[in-house]
Amino acid sequence: MIFNGRAILSLIMLAIFAGMSIIGMGYPEKARMLPLLVGIPGTVMALAQLIRDIRFPEVEALTEDSVATMRRETKMFLWLAIFFAAVMGFGFLYGAPVTVAAFLRIGQKESWAVALVGGVGVWVVLYGVFTKILELFLFDGLLLPLLTG
Numbered sequence: 001m002i003f004n005g006r007a008i009l010s011l012i013m014l015a016i017f018a019g020m021s022i023i024g025m026g027y028p029e030k031a032r033m034l035p036l037l038v039g040i041p042g043t044v045m046a047l048a049q050l051i052r053d054i055r056f057p058e059v060e061a062l063t064e065d066s067v068a069t070m071r072r073e074t075k076m077f078l079w080l081a082i083f084f085a086a087v088m089g090f091g092f093l094y095g096a097p098v099t100v101a102a103f104l105r106i107g108q109k110e111s112w113a114v115a116l117v118g119g120v121g122v123w124v125v126l127y128g129v130f131t132k133i134l135e136l137f138l139f140d141g142l143l144l145p146l147l148t149g
Contacts (some may be wrong), residue, residue, distance in 0.1 A: 004057050010050035017042035034136065079103050091141030093131075097123040 017039050024035030082102075086095030101119030104110040110118075130136045 004053070006058070007050060007053035010046055010053050014043065014046035014050055017046050030135075031137065075107065079107055087139065087141065089141050089143040091144050092126050092138040093123065093140075094144065095141060096126060 020035050021039030021043055024032045024039055026032075027035065079099075083096070083099045086099045089095060090098075097119040100122045101115045104118045105112060105115035126138060130138055
């Protein structure tokens with residue numbers, strides 16, 4: 001059994017999805033739908049990927065392409081951390097649209113129009129679909145309640 005970087009990442013993803021599914025089971029019936037909708041398929045796929053990574057390890061030589069890929073992956077993990085921090089601080093309704101707009105403008109070098117449409121689109125989906133139509137509770141963040149009282 002060989003553990004390489006891919007297998008370790010698959011193991012981490014398996015832990016995240018399985019943990020999300022287990023925690024979601026403790027929520028009331030209406031609130032558990034979304035965590036289970038994402039968590040159960042994610043757990044199954046992460047487990048399949050972990051088995052694949054352990055049984056068929058891929059050994060790669062370090063090339064220019066792999067270094068460029070590592071840089072892109074590092075940038076994406078940085079953006080993921082920024083998104084997580086924004087949602088934890090300001091909640092989904094405010095943190096997610098701002099982060100998506102910033103990613104499109106700064107990370108992907110899109111025009112202001114595309115970035116703003118992306119941010120507004122995220123807000124419309126989160127507010128319109130999740131809050132109004134599905135009547136789901138979205139996390140308010142940790143800092144926003146302190147700032148607004």
